[in-house]
Amino acid sequence: MNKPIALTPPMGWNSWNTFTWDINEKMICEMADRMVEDGYLEAGYEYLVIDDCWSLKQRDADGNLVPDPEKFPHGMKWVSDYVHEKGLKFGMYSCAGTHTCAGYPGSFEHEFQDAKKFAEWGVDYLKYDYCFKPRQIPGEILYKRMSLALKNCGREILFAACNWGTDGVYDWIRSSGAHTYRSTGDIQDNWESITNLAISQMGKEPYTGNFCHNDMDMLVVGMHGASNDGFIGSKIGGCTDQEYLTHFALWAIMGSPLIMGCDLRKASEETKKTLLNKDLIAINQDLESRGAYVIKPLPDVYNENEAFTLVKPLADGDLAIGIFNFSDTQRELSLEFWDMGIPYAAGVSLALHDCITGEELGEFTERFAPVVPSHGCVVVRAHLVEK
Ligand code: GLA
Numbered sequence: 001m002n003k004p005i006a007l008t009p010p011m012g013w014n015s016w017n018t019f020t021w022d023i024n025e026k027m028i029c030e031m032a033d034r035m036v037e038d039g040y041l042e043a044g045y046e047y048l049v050i051d052d053c054w055s056l057k058q059r060d061a062d063g064n065l066v067p068d069p070e071k072f073p074h075g076m077k078w079v080s081d082y083v084h085e086k087g088l089k090f091g092m093y094s095c096a097g098t099h100t101c102a103g104y105p106g107s108f109e110h111e112f113q114d115a116k117k118f119a120e121w122g123v124d125y126l127k128y129d130y131c132f133k134p135r136q137i138p139g140e141i142l143y144k145r146m147s148l149a150l151k152n153c154g155r156e157i158l159f160a161a162c163n164w165g166t167d168g169v170y171d172w173i174r175s176s177g178a179h180t181y182r183s184t185g186d187i188q189d190n191w192e193s194i195t196n197l198a199i200s201q202m203g204k205e206p207y208t209g210n211f212c213h214n215d216m217d218m219l220v221v222g223m224h225g226a227s228n229d230g231f232i233g234s235k236i237g238g239c240t241d242q243e244y245l246t247h248f249a250l251w252a253i254m255g256s257p258l259i260m261g262c263d264l265r266k267a268s269e270e271t272k273k274t275l276l277n278k279d280l281i282a283i284n285q286d287l288e289s290r291g292a293y294v295i296k297p298l299p300d301v302y303n304e305n306e307a308f309t310l311v312k313p314l315a316d317g318d319l320a321i322g323i324f325n326f327s328d329t330q331r332e333l334s335l336e337f338w339d340m341g342i343p344y345a346a347g348v349s350l351a352l353h354d355c356i357t358g359e360e361l362g363e364f365t366e367r368f369a370p371v372v373p374s375h376g377c378v379v380v381r382a383h384l385v386e387k
Pocket residue numbers: 016051052100101102129162185186
């Protein structure tokens with residue numbers, strides 16, 4: 001049986017982080033090639049998503065959205081066929097408001113017509129933004145509309161809502177029908193942005209799960225400042241490979257969709273190693289999609305949010321454990337098993353598999369206290385064993 005859509009967080013690639021407005025069919029097809037040839041599809045990255053700026057600024061006489069013929073001379077069905085022939089799924093972008101964030105036509109009051117058009121083009125995933133929303137209409141209603149339109153358009157389409165965590169989205173998004181929902185403002189390619197987004201979603205673990213995943217925004221792994229948009233990339237940034245790995249581990253364990261954003265044609269070996277880390281992907285794709293809970297060390301030992309542990313219970317009884325050090329110095333960080341429900345008297349120890357190095361670390365009782373690099377993490381998969 002095929003896995004139902006959005007059972008686990010979607011994985012793929014999106015054009016926005018690196019290319020923003022500067023997109024075209026040649027680049028999209030090259031990215032599709034890379035996704036297959038470099039092993040991303042095999043690792044689980046199946047959606048190739050075209051973000052904003054793909055259409056003309058006006059709808060046609062029948063009210064249809066029109067792909068920009070300079071960027072997409074063969075039209076969207078042609079691009080979608082190319083993507084599908086590679087074994088990938090095809091994603092597009094629209095907006096709940098009158099215009100998209102970059103000022104192209106939005107789907108407001110064209111929801112059912114646009115959903116049909118997307119189905120005709122072979123779309124499998126729709127990212128749905130929140131700019132230019134008419135003030136008098138609650139966003140909740142607009143996401144419900146598009147969700148219904150997509151469910152009834154004749155094609156199975158994953159619905160990726162994107163209202164940046166505003167308007168109480170946690171309370172209504174699951175029942176709106178969306179499969180993922182952006183809970184944060186736009187990511188930028190720097191360490192501060194990554195840590196801010198992660199911290200903002202800690203403690204929100206009740207609000208993610210199968211078929212409706214908390215989306216902390218797309219990955220900046222491997223961008224190294226290479227974006228044509230100063231806001232996201234070049235003017236502010238880039239990260240070290242260590243920081244990108246920590247970013248990937250956070251998104252993986254917190255259950256966010258893993259949507260790559262770097263130019264895959266230029267990805268370094270280190271970038272590929274991070275994006276293709278099988279153990280981290282397996283944690284993200286665990287079938288039960290449980291949110292990760294946070295264990296914080298005593299507040300008088302570290303500054304707030306400088307060091308903490310995330311624990312995600314997995315379907316087979318293992319625990320995924322990420323120990324994070326956001327501080328500027330290497331630290332020994334101690335995790336007490338008591339905090340995960342394992343008292344010493346239980347007679348249980350944990351066999352730890354290091355998800356970053358692939359090593360078996362052996363069996364631990366009562367506590368695990370690794371040395372964690374600055375801006376780094378240690379992620380283990382813990383298997384319970386009787387002593
Ligand atoms: C918003 C979204 C981004 C991107 C842009 C496109 O800012 O949050 O992810 O889609 O719009 O304009």
